[in-house]
Amino acid sequence: MPKRISLGFLLLFLGTQVSIIPKPVQAQTQVVPAETTTKSICSAQLGASVDAVINRPVFSRARWGMIVQPLSSTQTLYSRDAQKYFTPASTAKLLTTAAALQQLGTDFRFRTSVYRAGDGVLSVVGRGDPSLTDAQLAALTKQLKEKGIRSVNQLVADDTYVRGDIVHPSWQWEDIQSDYGAPINSLILNQNVFNMKILPQSVGNPPKVIWSDIIEATQWQVINESVTVAENQPTFINVTRDLKGQTLRIQGQLVVNSEPTLVSLPVLSPAEYFLRRFRSTLLAEKIPVVQTFVSSTQVKNEEELANVESPPLSELVAQTNVNSNNLFAESLLRALAIKKPPVENQTSASAGLEVVKATLTQMGVDPAGYSLVDGSGLSRKDLVSPEALIQTLQAMAKSPAASVYRASLPVAGRTGTLKNRFQNTPAQDIVQAKTGGMSGVVALAGYVNAPRYGPVVFSIIVNQTEQPASVVRQAIDEIVVLLAQLQNC
Known part of the structure; x- marks a missing residue:
């Protein structure tokens, strides 16, 4: 199974450390x-x-x-x-x-809804559900299909319910680069983080990066400065993001033939991330989407076509x-x-x-x-x-x-x-x-x-x-x- 490396082994380079542990928090060391x-x-x-x-x-x-x-x-x-x-x-x-x-x-539950908002227009209204995952997107898609939706001219993300900054201004730079400092908005998906694996190759070559979401890979420029080393060498991987945002730098080393390292990173623009994932889910069910955009003002909605609710409070x-x-x-x-x-x-x-x-x-x-x-x-x-x-x-x-x-x-x-x-x-x-x-x-x-x-x-x-x-x-x-x-x- 993939290896999870303790934060204690990470080195801080030019940027800021991001977590390579996919869970928000691990149990503390014995x-x-x-x-x-x-x-x-x-x-x-x-x-x-x-x-x-x-x-x-x-x-x-x-x-x-x-x-x-x-x-x-x-x-x-x-x-x-x-x-x-x-x-x-x-x-x-x-x-x-x-x-x-x-x-x-x-018994309180968050509700995420998809509304008809015009001819061929669907509006997704999120209300800050932190538990929403790809599985709920599939459920919404199934409901839309049952309502006879076969194509979408415009898919709108109404991200207006939760007002304010997506991260608190006083959070430290190293925190907002880590999965435990992911952004908060109206349309949260997969806890607003995405994952990738870093796999060792032959000695002397850079490890291979495999993205769990191919679409997400297109959002980043990756500078891979890591290397695969011989057995009995220490393993450490550090992933940093530059101050400009969309460049990831991978540094460190992985031992040849070792298990892949899992990396968990916060998304940059959560509403856009939500739309990319939802569009992909709809397309998988043969419901093409012509255009997507995030609305900064409340959309005038008509009939609710689909909804999912969170687990109880x-x-x-x-x-x-x-x-x-x-x-x-x-x-x-x-x-x-x-x-x-x-x-x-x-x-x-x-x-x-x-x-x-x-x-x-x-x-x-x-x-x-x-x-x-x-x-x-x-x-x-x-x-x-x-x-x-x-x-x-x-x-x-x-x-x-x-x-x-x-x-x-x-x-x-x-x-x-x-x-x-x-x-x-x-x-x-x-x-x-x-x-x-x-x-x-x-x-x-x-x-x-x-x-x-x-x-x-x-x-x-x-x-x-x-x-x-x-x-x-x-x-x-x-x-x-x-x-x-x-x-x-």
């Missing part, structure tokens, strides 16, 4: 378990035990924020700088998904949190814009953030405890206090959507971004928590079902650390294992 034997710790001893971890010399320059409470009350078992702002990374998704469940409901939220999917989080944020009256020139993201603030405030989350600019936590302008995260977790535990919210979180040692953490420790299976991480930031917040104490809620954020993320994660995991071993004394 570290040596902090504690493999079962013991107990009294709640009164928790502070000293946590401080012993945080105050290690290796963390002398890092900022730690943390708070722990029983789920049954707001009594604080431990607190350190819990009211101060930290960069939350993906733990910000806890706020976005909480507001989405409260406002939209667990309960499943979308699980995809958002279990796999820490930025695109899904940003789509949910923009979907919240329907819950407030439209304001001229206001973006869907800004409207969604206002709904998040109002919703969380109503739930009892201190509005001064966070300042978000996006829904995923990818921006370094996002600021959240550990206290705001724990207030959200506490409030959602009392919500009608409590079970759905909690089920959306990774399970220690089992699923998502916690699959490879806490294995063979007392925390395995009894911790459900959202991870967060970017350069200099490691975070974890969620629930612990401590068997000898009762349910506990915690939030831990570490900023401004020069230590490898694995070192910080192991320290956080040690603390969470302590929470799993709490008992009433």
Whole structure:
């Protein structure tokens, strides 16, 4: 099967690194378990035990924020700088998904429609469904064929539903070149990324590039400076995009006879990408399309001819949190814009953030405890206090959507971004928590079902650390294992 190379092996060249892993997020690297034997710790001893971890010399320059409470009350078992702002990374998704469940409901679905918009004209109206794939395009095509559509003079992509920039202005250049920083718009397809394989050839020759989408290959100029090397040599591949946009540079080396490397890249113009794929799908069913274009103004539509719906919000939220999917989080944020009256020139993201603030405030989350600019936590302008995260977790535990919210979180040692953490420790299976991480930031917040104490809620954020993320994660995991071993004394 194709090889997936860790980002740790990539080199940064003239452009910016893009992910060569097709999934949005991988489970985090396994570290040596902090504690493999079962013991107990009294709640009164928790502070000293946590401080012993945080105050290690290796963390002398890092900022730690943390708070722990029983789920049954707001009594604080431990607190350190819990009211101060930290960069939350993906733990910000806890706020976005909480507001989405409260406002939209667990059964909410995105709808994508194809309308008749004149003689021989079809208009596709997207509403920001992050789960739409080629399979749904095939379903739309089948419905159109059943309605007697045999040719299309003009296929229009109505990309007006989601208003504003397709990527947040504060996202870093390296992020928007990676699949985890894919653009967000009304007509999202295949999570707005495309894939290709890089296959080794004979020694001394450049590896071969194979595109999963031949049409997409025509959109790029590829400069392949990589080489195939002999066995027992290291493998590393780096794909960069220049600042002008449509030139890909491939550098590095692949070992002869090794498995191909998968590369996942964000599309440049998502609405045009959607049209290319839909046109190709229609043509495969012998429905030719004469012309396509993207409309920047709302199209006057007539009869709805076809539609597809996303899975329910309960499943979308699980995809958002279990796999820490930025695109899904940003789509949910923009979907919240329907819950407030439209304001001229206001973006869907800004409207969604206002709904998040109002919703969380109503739930009892201190509005001064966070300042978000996006829904995923990818921006370094996002600021959240550990206290705001724990207030959200506490409030959602009392919500009608409590079970759905909690089920959306990774399970220690089992699923998502916690699959490879806490294995063979007392925390395995009894911790459900959202991870967060970017350069200099490691975070974890969620629930612990401590068997000898009762349910506990915690939030831990570490900023401004020069230590490898694995070192910080192991320290956080040690603390969470302590929470799993709490008992009433």
